[in-house]
Structure formats: structure tokens, C-alpha cells
Amino acid sequence: MTVEEIATLVQGEFVCGESFKNREVTHIIASDLMSDVLTVKDTDNLMLMTGLCNLQSIRTCEMSDIDMLLVVRGKAVTDEMIELAEDNDMVIVATGFSMYKAAGILYGSGVSSIY
Amino acid sequence: MDFIYHVEGGDFTNAGSTSSEVKRMLKKLGVSPEIVKRTVVALYEAEVNIVAHAYRGDISVNLEEDRIHIILADEGPGIPNVDWAMQKGNSTASPKVREMGFGAGMGLPNIKNNSDELNIQTEVGKGTTIDFTNYFTH
Numbered sequence: 001m002t003v004e005e006i007a008t009l010v011q012g013e014f015v016c017g018e019s020f021k022n023r024e025v026t027h028i029i030a031s032d033l034m035s036d037v038l039t040v041k042d043t044d045n046l047m048l049m050t051g052l053c054n055l056q057s058i059r060t061c062e063m064s065d066i067d068m069l070l071v072v073r074g075k076a077v078t079d080e081m082i083e084l085a086e087d088n089d090m091v092i093v094a095t096g097f098s099m100y101k102a103a104g105i106l107y108g109s110g111v112s113s114i115y
Numbered sequence: 116m117d118f119i120y121h122v123e124g125g126d127f128t129n130a131g132s133t134s135s136e137v138k139r140m141l142k143k144l145g146v147s148p149e150i151v152k153r154t155v156v157a158l159y160e161a162e163v164n165i166v167a168h169a170y171r172g173d174i175s176v177n178l179e180e181d182r183i184h185i186i187l188a189d190e191g192p193g194i195p196n197v198d199w200a201m202q203k204g205n206s207t208a209s210p211k212v213r214e215m216g217f218g219a220g221m222g223l224p225n226i227k228n229n230s231d232e233l234n235i236q237t238e239v240g241k242g243t244t245i246d247f248t249n250y251f252t253h
Binding site: 054063 | 127128130131134135138148152155156159160163215216217219221222225228
């Protein structure tokens with residue numbers, strides 16, 4: 001599934017990196033705990049879904065080689081986050097859905113969990 | 116090549132900036148993506164530990180042809196029981212640190228899992244030095 005299809009399913013909006021909307025997402029990790037995210041070894045085609053909306057969520061993606069982020073719960077993405085995300089060629093989608101709701105919709109639509 | 120970076124305790128805005136610079140450097144040198152990732156994940160966890168727990172610290176990076184050796188020396192409270200802290204789930208992190216997505220007791224185990232050699236020296240009331248090496252070829 002592409003990032004664009006995911007954005008549509010969760011009624012999300014592109015915050016940055018819309019030019020990467022055709023990236024393929026095969027797996028999602030849903031977590032607010034960045035140390036958990038940092039344990040994931042294979043991050044190819046992996047999207048992070050999180051309600052943790054601060055610079056550390058972007059830094060964690062950067063260190064983990066994750067370039068697709070879905071921010072849930074309607075959290076506001078700051079300019080600093082966008083700047084850092086753009087430096088790392090990341091795409092960010094934001095939705096007002098809860099993590100539970102967004103995860104349920106996407107899992108039900110065929111995007112796999114990493115575990 | 117040797118590089119030194121300074122880290123201030125509590126400065127969550129810049130937490131990870133050293134790891135970011137080291138990542139760029141390793142990529143430019145053509146180090147394999149797998150080793151770059153292991154190195155920067157270990158470094159990032161250790162850098163966040165300084166920001167989260169210490170007053171300040173210095174990160175020394177020594178790059179050789181076949182390896183990277185990183186020393187993170189902080190002035191801080193130290194770790195009273197390293198064996199306890201090395202177990203997943205054990206943490207003394209503040210609520211502020213947990214708000215940042217850390218402090219679940221996974222930092223030191225993550226550093227261990229992502230380094231080839233790891234040495235931790237700590238003195239309560241003085242600080243902690245984490246010293247790790249990753250080799251570019253196995």
C-alpha cells in the first residue's frame with residue numbers, strides 16, 4: 001500500500017514530503033516508545049505510527065532508517081520537526097484518528113504488523 | 116580521525132544531533148548501512164541517556180579504517196547498579212524523559228545489542244562513561 005492510500009484510509013493530511021506519497025508501506029510499527037522503535041532491525045518499507053509528536057520521534061526515524069511517519073491523535077507537528085524531517089527526506093502524514101482506530105483500519109486493510 | 120562533541124543535560128531539542136552528524140559521516144565514508152544503523156542507534160540511546168540523566172557530557176568519536184570507537188563521558192549521578200540497569204524495563208527516568216519517548220529501561224540493553232564491544236564505568240555522584248566499538252567488517 002502506498003503512503004497516499006494510507007493517508008486516504010485514515011483521513012490524514014500530508015504535513016511534509018508529499019512528493020514521496022508513492023512510497024510503499026508493507027509494515028507498520030505503532031508505538032509512543034522510541035526505544036521500542038530503535039530495537040527494530042529491518043525497517044525497509046516500514047512506517048512508524050505514533051502519537052509522540054516531538055523532535056525525538058523524527059530523530060528516532062532518522063537513526064532507524066524509517067522515512068515514513070504517521071502522526072495520530074491530531075497532534076500538531078512543529079516547524080522544527082518538519083525541518084528535520086525534510087532534511088531526512090521523510091514523509092509525514094497526520095490524522096485526527098486515535099492510534100487504536102488508525103491501526104485497526106490499516107491492519108484491516110492489509111498492512112502487516114512487524115511482530 | 117577524532118571528533119569531540121559536547122552534550123548538555125536536559126537539552127532535548129538537540130538530543131540526537133551528534134548521532135545525526137556521525138551518521139552522515141559514516142554514510143559518506145561508505146560504511147555498510149547495517150553497521151551505520153547499529154552504530155547510530157547505540158550512540159543515540161547513549162546520547163539521550165546523557166541528556167536524560169546527566170548534567171553534561173562529552174562524546175569522543177575515533178574513526179579508524181576498520182572501526183569506530185566512541186566514548187561518552189558524563190558528569191552526573193552515575194548508575195548505582197549497572198547489572199540492574201542493563202535489564203530491560205529497569206529505569207530511573209523522570210516523567211519528562213518518558214514524555215520524550217524514552218525511559219522505559221531499554222537504553223542500555225539497546226546499546227549492548229548494537230555494539231561489538233561495550234564497557235561501562237560509573238561512579239555514583241560523579242558520572243558515567245560508556246565506551247563502545249563497532250567494527251566495519253565482521
